[in-house]
Amino acid sequence: MLDNFLNQFWPSTVDGLALGSIYALIALGYTMVYGVLRLINFAHSEIFMIGTFTSLAVVGAFGFSEIGGIALVGVVLLLALAGGLASGASAVALEYLAYRPLRKRGAGRLAALISAIGASLFLQQLFARVLIPWWFDVPQEKGALPVQGHFVVREDVFAIGDFVVRNDKLIIFLAAILMMVALDQFVTRTKLGRGIRATAQDPETSVLMGVNIDRIVTATFAIGGAMAGAAAALYFMRFEETNYFVGFLLGIKAFTAAVLGGIGNLRGALVGGLTLGLIEMYGSAFFGSEWKDVVAFSVLVLVLMFRPTGILGESLQQARV
């Protein structure tokens, strides 16, 4: 066992960071919405799913194939932009249709949670039974099958012994770090970011101070959705396929990452995501892939026992420069 672990240490590290980066970007959406509305937006995984289909559509529309080298960075940027727009818009629409009416009527958080689960199932089935069969011209019962769009040429960027870094994994990691830093700066430095933090801290007082809550909520969903869309583009570059339930497992993992890092905390999402990715890969190398989730969740329970608010603990409102 230890042998396996040592043999696979460096490849596991690379894969863990790449996987963790995607977790982190999805976790942002959970964490931001939670920070502002105290709502766990279960439909966020479907917002991610919409992003992957956007990437698929863009790859198909431009007929990308055999993309490698620096061109891949450009293509991914385009996919992330398209995915961010589509997912961001979907997230705003979701909030408008599924959460806002409840909020306006003063419904409790539990009602919003049920609404979130309903929206999640609705979007999944909409894709599985209507959109995918229509789009790919397949019979309805084939709507559950994965759809592919191959376009990436995978090359090793550099290698130090076992530490081999491939182009797609490097792009994922760097893009995730870059986006996290940008978002962090946005929330701490801009007016809108200040509004988000104020609302997270005390919605009522912030209204009195002239913050337009509806605008803040819309912005929060838009940003969280856009991050999920960008994550979807990175995911699609890495795996080149998607299906209607692609967001389900990733969503659970990303939510776990958010809790691990400290839910409601932007930097916590990054720390939680990368930590979870690494634990999963190290755990698999040590015990075998079937133990991946057992190891990951054991660590989560241990962390929460000693730090109930997650690794970084603090929440969105306290994030300061």
Place this chain on the structure above:
Amino acid sequence: MKLGTSALRLIAMAGVASLALTACGGEDSGGGGDVSEVSIGVMGDFTGENSGIVLPIKNAVQLAIDNYNATSPETKIVLKEYDSQAKPEQATALAKKAIKEDKIVGLVGPAFSGESAQVGPVLEEAGIPSVSASATNAALAENGWKYWHRVIADDDVQGAGLGAFITTGLAAKKVFVVDDKSTYGQPLGATVKASSESGGASTQTDSIDIKASDYSSTVNKVKAFAPDAIFFAGYYAQGGKLLKQLREAGVTGKFLSADGSLDPGLAKGAGTKNADGALIGCPCLIDPEGTAGDASKTFAEAYKAKFNASTAIYSAEAYDAATVFINAIKAGKVTPEDINTWIATADFAGVSKQIKFQENGEIAADDVYIYKVTGETLPLLGNAKTVKDE
């Protein structure tokens, strides 16, 4: 393969079915001697969502019986079709109708394991012999049914055959077995691992989560082991993803899988460049080009001429299943009881294999065929016992 249902449910429902049947016991469809006409049934999903893989069965049976009737034999055969849509309740009702009203003397089918488990007791009660061309669930043979047979090897035989092929045909010394933790994949993977080990290979195993898309932990393990052959026990949707990630990580060992992955979807998922040369095993013979032998060639040509379509999955087996009944009737056996007794002694060369049954109704032959992924097609490479992949 993929169409078996959970064993518990089957046993429960089979019990109910046999209870319901005690009332309408076995009827003999007439004495022996000169009978000018008997009915044979064929049952399966002809109009439901899996009809694509069952219609070739119906066609092949039709072909066999039409050819036989064209020789103006003493006893003609009337083919009765029973469209179960793979729904067990529907299959049970149809089987009762077939026995009471149509007085069939034998049944080709049911096509799938789930419906077989429930029609089995009905036929057993009435004493009607059946031969399935496609139900591969290993547990079906463990019911102690005396009238049930199949002309296709089960999942255990498939696993053993593939393990032997990996260590002899491919001469692999290091084999990595990946399963998908499903009721189909897990036992299949275990059988392949065991038979590879008894063939002298060292093995390692890992499992994937069918809901996940990142298999890099499995890929890293495979890469560290550097196997000559990688066997995936599971379905093509995950098989394609796994194969893609293995090749992209620079793993070069031979990739093999079994009937669950015998689908163009494997190459689509992996990308044809990655999938090329992957070897897929199946106890079924799909040989539209007729390269497996003279019988297969004659059958493929006759099928093409009659239906203007290539032979497909299970068509050769269905032809053999129909031939079992035809040969029995040729031998002058026209009652279900006589036919069943004759089947126990049957021993003739079919299209797909030598047709000879074991006592439990299982086919004696253990042939497994290997298909080689080429582009998005899966042409036949040959019988796993003799073929080598160069």
